[in-house]
Amino acid sequence: MRFLKPIDRMLLQKIFASFRKIITVEDVPSLRTCTAVIEYMNDNNYNARVIRLGIPDHFIDHGTQEQLYRLCGFDAEALLKP
DSSP, X not given: OOOSSSOOHHHHXXXXXXXXXXXXXXXXXXXXXXXXXHHHHHHTTOOOEEEEEEOOSSOOOOOOHHXXXXXXXXXXXXHHXX
């Protein structure tokens, strides 16, 4: 999703109807996008395993966006691991 409000109900309906496992990735925790996706799932009686990836709750060193994504475990390489 490119934005949180208004939530893209059509996109989420399509995703939850098509997949049993969903991964959310959020690099701005204050947006609460992951929470909104889970609330939508619960409010609309969908059942899926949702894995939330984001910035951990501890100090992260400074670096480039690429370096920080790798440190937080949601760079392209980490997302492709089984």
